[in-house]
Amino acid sequence: MDVNDLLTEAYSRLPDLVESAVGGMSAEQLRRAPAAGANPVGWLVWHLTRIQDHGVSDVLGEQQLWVTGDWAGRIGLTADPDDTGFGHGPEQIAAVRPADGRPLVDYHRAVVDRTLAYLRGLRPTDLDRVVDENWDPPVTLGVRLLSLLEDDLQHAGQATYVRGLIQRG
Numbered sequence: 001m002d003v004n005d006l007l008t009e010a011y012s013r014l015p016d017l018v019e020s021a022v023g024g025m026s027a028e029q030l031r032r033a034p035a036a037g038a039n040p041v042g043w044l045v046w047h048l049t050r051i052q053d054h055g056v057s058d059v060l061g062e063q064q065l066w067v068t069g070d071w072a073g074r075i076g077l078t079a080d081p082d083d084t085g086f087g088h089g090p091e092q093i094a095a096v097r098p099a100d101g102r103p104l105v106d107y108h109r110a111v112v113d114r115t116l117a118y119l120r121g122l123r124p125t126d127l128d129r130v131v132d133e134n135w136d137p138p139v140t141l142g143v144r145l146l147s148l149l150e151d152d153l154q155h156a157g158q159a160t161y162v163r164g165l166i167q168r169g
Contacts, residue, residue, distance in 0.1 A: 003127060003142075008119045010149055011112060014052075014156060018045055018108045021159035022101030025166075030098060034165040041159045041166065042104060043096045046075060047085035048155035049108045054084050055148045056115050059131050059141060065110050074103035119145075 022045055030042030057064040064081050066072060072079040076097030098104055127142030
């Protein structure tokens with residue numbers, strides 16, 4: 001298996017994780033935090049999708065789908081390209097208000113589809129390209145793609161866990 005196939009396989013698994021985390025949940029369930037200071041399912045899925053959209057858009061040199069599509073309005077927010085959820089407080093977390101899980105799933109699918117199209121065109125040597133010199137050592141495309149995937153997988157797991165807590169409680 002080459003690295004493109006491996007990355008494509010890994011990113012291809014994310015939409016099913018997102019769907020299982022939010023599918024069938026009501027708007028109220030998507031917004032309910034399991035405890036004070038914890039993140040709700042809807043916010044977690046929105047955040048993981050924003051991170052991938054932001055990161056892949058950056059390496060592509062293109063605008064984010066968040067800005068070019070109608071996703072923000074469907075989720076209750078404005079299309080601010082800098083708003084990915086980092087540093088959000090309780091009011092900002094509560095502002096993520098989709099009517100159900102569909103906009104989250106649809107936005108995520110659009111982002112993953114673009115990511116997969118990008119991955120299919122990569123050559124192994126592309127992964128060595130430095131995409132961020134603000135770190136020591138500088139971040140390569142390969143490291144960036146793995147970081148985005150790792151962040152998405154963590155948050156998808158958190159969302160699934162929180163879903164279980166909400167449904168049991």
